[in-house]
Amino acid sequence: MQRRHFSLAALAALALPALAHAQKSRPLIAVYKDANCGCCSQWVAHLQAAGFDVASHDVDDTGAYRRRFGMPERLASCHSAQVAGYAIEGHVPAADILRLLKDKPRAIGLAVAGMPxxxxxxEDPRNPKARAAYEVLLVAGDGSTSTYRRYEAISG
Structure with missing residues (x-):
């Protein structure tokens, strides 16, 4: 019986680092959005498809979260989020958030102003490949911005 308990304990000890790594490989992002906004829900689905664990919160005022996270009002969009201490404002692609988490710049976070x-x-379901040109902005601690990534227009 003791050998069995030892074997189980040894297996558990070996599994814990793997479980910890698996949890770290799926970043947790908290999203604050309007319950009635379809594009916000689609952005959440985009994040989940890219491997994020999403804690989605329906709120009355996303601006309160934007202010709490230090994101300038001029960059406002329809939802605000926070991941690993960074603010994410608007329709920021998951790939850019993952790059932010890898690079770890000193910044407030990323923003895509408006709703490009x-x-x-x-996305337009009738023409899902079409896209307007837009920029993902890196927001510095003083509120200034620089282009983190530029997306070119695609006519679809």
Whole structure:
């Protein structure tokens, strides 16, 4: 019986690091959105498809979260999020959030101001490949921005 308990304990000890790694490989992002906004829900689905664990919160005022996270109001969109201490505002592609988490720049976070057509969550089901040109902005601690990535327009 003792050998069996030892074997189980040894297996558990070997599994714990693997479980910890699996949990770390799926970043948790908290999203604050309007319950009635379809594009916000589509952005959440985009994040989940890219491997994020999403804690989605329906709120009355996303601006309160934007202010709490330090995101300038001029970059406002329809949803705000936070991941690993970074603010994410608007329809930021998951690939850019993953790059942010890898690079770890000193910044407030990323923003896609407004709601550009073809950005994640803003796709046109009649023409899903079409996209307006837009920029993902890196927001510095003082609120200034620089281009983190530029997406060119695609006519579809």
């Amino acid at each position: 057509a073809g950005s994640p969550g803003m």
